Amino acid sequence: MHSVIASPQEEKYLVAHPGARAGLQIPSRYYRELAAAVDAALDVPPWLVDAARGAWGLNLAGERSDRVLVVRPETTLGYSRATWEINKGCNFNCEHCFLESRPFDGLTPADKIRLLDMLRDAGVLWLQITGGEPLIDPGFPDAYRHAYRAGMLIEILTNGSRLHRHVELLADMPPHKVTVSLYGATPESFDGLTRTKGSFKNTIRGLDAARAAGIPIEMTLIITKYSADEVPQMRALAEQYAVAHNEFSNISPTYTGGPDPLATQAPEYLDKTAIFSGCPAGHTFFHVDPKGYATMCKVGREHPIPLMVEGLDGLTRLPAIADAQMLRTGGCNGCKLSATCRVCRPLARAYQEAEAPLNTYCQHGD
Template identity: 50%
Template sequence: MHGLIASPFLERHLILRPGHEGGLLIPQPNYEALRGHDPTLPAPAWLASAVRDQWDMDVTGWPTGTFLLVREPSTWGYSRASWEINLGCNFQCKHCYLGLKVYSGMPLEAKLNCLQIMAEAGVLWLQITGGEPTVDKDFMPSYRAAYELGMMLTISTNASLLWREDLLEMFERFPPYRVTVSMYGAARDSYDELTQRKGAWEQFTKGMNAARNAGLPLRMSVIVTSDNAHEEADMVRLCQQWGVEYNVFTNMTPTIYGTGESLTAQSKKHLRMRKPFTGCNAGHTFFHTDPHGMVSICKIGRDDQISLPAEGINGLARLGRIADRLMLRTGGCSGCQLSGSCTVCRPLAKHYQEAKAPLKSYCQHGMQKAE
């Protein structure tokens, strides 16, 4: 199984090592040389030297095919994607933007076919999410298939099952790029209250202890809500004690269906004005795939989805036009004099409007009035 990946990345060419941040930027001729290199022959001297300097990894004399996967170029121009393997979850968090946690999705064969299409489209970085991805019965074979296709994998999880030996053994053999863990409190009462699952705190800490002991590349998403706002400093302190990177998230969003039940979890004290939205690559170099293989420009803008199982890779040809249309300022946002410094994209503003959310939760006009 490969330990290194050589791949195009937009207009560049990289060598990456699963389980590690950073990488090597190589000239296109070097990449083309690797494409044409006999995998039974030893690695080129320049590659062996670069790998040794970057990762202290000695591949001198090794047949290239024993450690390097060379990905083919893609004409589609995509580099990143996210994939909800299933919306089912073993928690029922009050703030969750997914709304109802419905266990549904594709059979394994269709999942593997969608992963193949993603790789053909050029996806190098893939986020596998849910729901809770590790509860899906096909998570392990799907993860391994994505790894074998040469993707750098991020798992978004609540950590409740990271103590499982089969998962830890798989991650050791096929290292993820990152494991992003959502943190919902610093003590049992607040954690179980927000997740609406008795024993959730114990599951979380058991999983985190196992993940830390296994040396998984962890990053924490500290979620601050009305239930745990008094523990914000404690959550941050716990991340620091663990020596784990973290980001703090305080603004709740409507569900993907445009309903507002998730907004009730908002800690009013922690509602923050976001930075100005300056555009994104959604639909152009990035896309999102739901549990049924329906592709949208991102997790938020799910209008006009494209079916990968039905249309295959050619369906992606429409995605850029869909993205350009969904990003236009329409409805209550058309003609706004503050749109040049708006803090949310149009698809997210649409969800807030559908949920009849207070202006101050997403709009500069509301923030100005609140002040």
């Protein structure tokens, strides 16, 4: 099992350790030296032995490079990140969900592996596996193993309710991150939003299992009308179970413009996020849906590219598709305050199609 990943990233070269957040930037000559060492089954170079010990407390002295290193090849495509909906199916029925429907379907096991190979060859180092709920997909374990062995740093976005079933896998092959969504601090609020009896109990069970297995957890606290009066208790749960957490309250419409999720907003917690100053979606990262269609991101899904048909050549069209979706249209066309806008264009369009009041998404709405 590899301990270190060396990967080109745009014009840089990085060295990473699975399960560790910190990485190292190395010069191109060191990257080429590592590739040659793996090919020739040489010992790990002394400079990497020293660097790994200092950065991660990892002892690589006397280890053969081909046994502890994955050296990812260079690529003409400049993608470093991707998100993948392995399946839209979910064991919760959350009222605030941005997916307009959650069918349980996706690629065959063989095509999942083929897709992951394409992501690797596109340059993807950071892979976020999401859903739906990814941990209920029967193909998740094999897909995770394949992505890990390909030298990807994997984040799992999960509701945590099935985490207990996968802790052995995640302890053996450490993810970059496991991010658990927390929908409340009591069964009443949590199960109310998820519309699933026992969802709070099962998520806590998953968190307990992860903690016992030594798997670090990050949390996203989802603040809605159901949990607005429990925020201090939610923060306390994050302190108990997570190494870090963030809070999310700007509930959006579905990405197709369906307004129903907006009814779960807690108006007193709508925050003023940073001014939107551009986004590399479609240029350095992209999204893939359960059928293998690539789009600029989870929200901007116009003109999807069928990767399973076109292969990596299809991604060469994605930057232009993304640029077109970033143009101001509709209710934002001609806005004189656009320089201080806090919402990206694809998301603003979803709000506009939902006929959402301006004060639910635009800081100029008042």
